[in-house]
Amino acid sequence: MRILGINALFHDPAAALLVDGRTVAAAEEERFSRRKHGKRPVPFSAWELPEQAAAWCLKRAGLRPQDLDAVAYSFDPSLARPAADMGLDDPWDHLRLTYAREVPGFLRTALPGLDPAVVRFVPHHMAHAASAAFAADDADGSSVLVLDGRGERSSHLAARRTGSRLDALFAQELPHSLGLVYEELTAHLGFLRSSDEFKVMALASYGRPRMLSELRRYVHPTGDGGFRATGVPWHELCSPRGPDEPWTQDHADVAASAQAVLEETLLDLVRWLHGRTGDSVLTLAGGVALNCVANSRIAREGPFSRVWVQPAAGDAGTALGGALLLAAGQGDDPAPMPGADLGRDWTDAELEGILKTAAVPFDRPPDIAATVARALADNAVVAWFQGRSEYGPRALGHRSLLAHPGHAGNLERLNDVKGREQFRPVAPMVLADRAAGIFEGPLPSPHMLFVHDVHPAWRERIPAVVHVDGTARIQTVDPAAEPLVARMLTEFERLTGLPVVVNTSLNTAGRPMVDEPREALECFGSSPVDLLAIGPYAVRRGALFHSGSAVASGPADEGWLR
Numbered sequence: 001m002r003i004l005g006i007n008a009l010f011h012d013p014a015a016a017l018l019v020d021g022r023t024v025a026a027a028e029e030e031r032f033s034r035r036k037h038g039k040r041p042v043p044f045s046a047w048e049l050p051e052q053a054a055a056w057c058l059k060r061a062g063l064r065p066q067d068l069d070a071v072a073y074s075f076d077p078s079l080a081r082p083a084a085d086m087g088l089d090d091p092w093d094h095l096r097l098t099y100a101r102e103v104p105g106f107l108r109t110a111l112p113g114l115d116p117a118v119v120r121f122v123p124h125h126m127a128h129a130a131s132a133a134f135a136a137d138d139a140d141g142s143s144v145l146v147l148d149g150r151g152e153r154s155s156h157l158a159a160r161r162t163g164s165r166l167d168a169l170f171a172q173e174l175p176h177s178l179g180l181v182y183e184e185l186t187a188h189l190g191f192l193r194s195s196d197e198f199k200v201m202a203l204a205s206y207g208r209p210r211m212l213s214e215l216r217r218y219v220h221p222t223g224d225g226g227f228r229a230t231g232v233p234w235h236e237l238c239s240p241r242g243p244d245e246p247w248t249q250d251h252a253d254v255a256a257s258a259q260a261v262l263e264e265t266l267l268d269l270v271r272w273l274h275g276r277t278g279d280s281v282l283t284l285a286g287g288v289a290l291n292c293v294a295n296s297r298i299a300r301e302g303p304f305s306r307v308w309v310q311p312a313a314g315d316a317g318t319a320l321g322g323a324l325l326l327a328a329g330q331g332d333d334p335a336p337m338p339g340a341d342l343g344r345d346w347t348d349a350e351l352e353g354i355l356k357t358a359a360v361p362f363d364r365p366p367d368i369a370a371t372v373a374r375a376l377a378d379n380a381v382v383a384w385f386q387g388r389s390e391y392g393p394r395a396l397g398h399r400s401l402l403a404h405p406g407h408a409g410n411l412e413r414l415n416d417v418k419g420r421e422q423f424r425p426v427a428p429m430v431l432a433d434r435a436a437g438i439f440e441g442p443l444p445s446p447h448m449l450f451v452h453d454v455h456p457a458w459r460e461r462i463p464a465v466v467h468v469d470g471t472a473r474i475q476t477v478d479p480a481a482e483p484l485v486a487r488m489l490t491e492f493e494r495l496t497g498l499p500v501v502v503n504t505s506l507n508t509a510g511r512p513m514v515d516e517p518r519e520a521l522e523c524f525g526s527s528p529v530d531l532l533a534i535g536p537y538a539v540r541r542g543a544l545f546h547s548g549s550a551v552a553s554g555p556a557d558e559g560w561l562r
Helices: 051-061 093-101 103-110 124-133 178-188 197-204 249-277 292-301 317-329 348-358 368-377 409-418 483-496 517-526 541-546
Strands: 002-007 014-019 022-028 070-073 119-121 142-147 154-162 165-173 219-221 227-229 281-285 306-309 382-385 399-403 427-431 452-454 475-477 500-505 531-534 537-540
Touching: 002 051, 002 317, 014 051, 014 317, 022 051, 022 317, 070 103, 070 317, 093 103, 103 119, 124 142, 124 154, 124 165, 124 281, 124 317, 142 249, 154 178, 154 249, 165 249, 165 317, 178 197, 178 227, 178 249, 197 249, 197 292, 219 249, 227 249, 249 281, 249 292, 281 292, 292 306, 348 517, 348 537, 368 382, 368 399, 368 483, 368 531, 368 537, 382 517, 399 409, 409 500, 427 483, 475 483, 483 500, 517 531, 517 541, 537 541
Parallel strands: 002 070, 070 119, 142 281, 281 306, 382 531, 427 475
Antiparallel strands: 002 014, 014 022, 142 154, 154 165, 219 227, 382 399, 399 500, 427 500, 531 537
């Protein structure tokens, strides 16, 4: 079957395409529209669909809208209740339900030729659950836990996958929501709600959980698979922070306290779920599953022997999950996702044409991986644009900014390049077979969704990637899956003795990750980046600003700067 998945109602609109149970393409609308998260999560935006992402997914497979057997929309309005009845203060929420009910018609307009009768409503949290349970490797007979802000009437789902079945075991009804509580704190601390929750997680490392006992009054598990999480009086715990104001120790302490109570509650939910299923594998999805600190504690202290997190754990992932759930229900055998690199790519010839059109000097070195490794060894900052773009919020070696981890100043340098707060860490990438000697935590970690303790002997050797608490959010690289990245890492270690490279997303603050070549050139031209490695080609900052004409493709001179 040919099934298109659509997420649109709340935020992070996205599309994914399955053909006979296999993931062909998946992309977030923000990568096309260049609006962070695609849109703001307000009722008035609920009608906005991932039109460009959906059209691209179909084009990738050579399909037309009329060729689709089904469209999975990851929200079921028939299950929803009015916001007031659920204890939510959202007087315009009825607009969401109206838009959701009418989505078959909206989709027909967005995708001319589509039969609206093929549109199927998939419960939001079941779509999240399917995005993890069916996408993970070796997850038949596994437990799945979903936590986010909200769905139709709940904020949490515990479920179990057996073969092609996905059975719900428990759901926590609203208004109780760990995701909404964390969102409220994000706004209280002066960050953008439903966008900057990861900043609260980073800030928590600078604080002490001295407000934990007070928070437990409002956020705690109930022992039956559910929890209570609502009504936290944040103003009583610390003063609010303005968006442009410096943070204080009180702000860090309340973030640390919220992180601690979140982890405690999640551990109780995980233990309850294991008690019901006895499974060895746990899969996670939902926006809360992007909290890599909590994920690591679940892996370390929880009863499951393996924890797998959907790389697009937020609402974007429900586009894939909805399609997977329909595929399983229709008799297709859903295949695990082949990786997170499910977005757009360009051929070498296309990239060369774009570079020539842009009239920038470039060359084609014998091995772009070796050229980048030499540049990094010389402490250059490198923009890395290779292969298909990532699905989800993490840069995993396709749209990345790279740097030398051995210079402590590179953390401040990269945060300046990106225009980010200085308390935010950057991440290391490391060959999978070298990771255990440097980092302690769940391995492998190919999707950068756990934090790892950095062995003390390595903290002074790779200071740029060590957070204030001695941890790092690592990406392990399998040479079979990522041969170009692996070759670059191997060469960098030969030159420096360090098997680690700094990896952060190729973007600047408040903008989506770079997706297409023009955006890579714009980011390179407007930021103090030394080298752009775009496919097999190298664009060098010195050549760009000291030469008036493009260079024909050919072997590079010796030295990465020339």
